[in-house]
Amino acid sequence: MTDPTPRRRGGRRRAELEPPPAGSAAQDREPDAEEVARTIALRQLTAAPRSRAQLEVAMARRDVPEDVAGRVLDRFTEVGLVDDGAYAEMLVRTRHAERGLARRALAEELRRKGIAPDVAAGALEQVDDADEEAAALALVRKKARSTRGLDAQVRRRRMAALLGRKGFPAGVAMRAVETVLAEEE
Known part of the structure; x- marks a missing residue:
């Protein structure tokens, strides 16, 4: 005997696809957007300190509405978490x-x-400037140890390139390189 109820692909009845009228599945609702935003922010902040903008991006990736994210972040800023x-x-x-x-x-x-x-x-x-100069000298001294035996021009170029990658101005970089090379002689 065949069942007169229409079947969907996979053999399930349409009535079985609807949430049941009682039980935990009937009570399961979408989580509150503010609760989701708080959870995202707390998880992000547990892993490492974050800026407000980084937290906004994390919430936007999870489709948290901007106004909700703003309220949650305002509260977190108020209590000192952000x-x-x-x-x-x-x-x-x-x-x-x-x-x-x-x-x-x-x-x-x-x-x-x-x-x-x-x-x-x-x-x-x-x-300040003195901190930058000291950091540049420390980096160049370390690089000088690993480039001993190379041609002087190659060493100069490598040391200056290292400082350039670290964001040092050309003047600071060249002074540090010349200071370290003069110390070695």
Whole structure:
């Protein structure tokens, strides 16, 4: 005997596809957009500090409405979980100390992370000319050890290129290279 109920592809009845009238599946609703936004922000912040712009991008990827993301981020800023100024200062401090980046490279990284220009300028004040000169000398001294035995011009070029990649101005780079090469003689 055949069942008169119309069947869909795969043999399921249309009535079976609808949520049941009772039980946990009947109560399962779409999560609240604000709850989703909070969860995304908290997970991102648990992994590592983030700027407000980075959190906005993460929420946009998950289709959180802009107004909801704005409300959640405003609240997180209010309670101190999101602080672009502190984030920028921490990023400048660590990137300069650990990687030897110059102010120009640091400014570019802050821009990529969505930090406002005025906030970035305040954070970059931590690194002065003397700090940049010292970082350039340290990087060139390290590079000099690994290039011993090479032609002097090749060494100069490699040391200057290293400092260029780290964002140092040409004048600072050449002074550091000449200082280190003079120390070796």
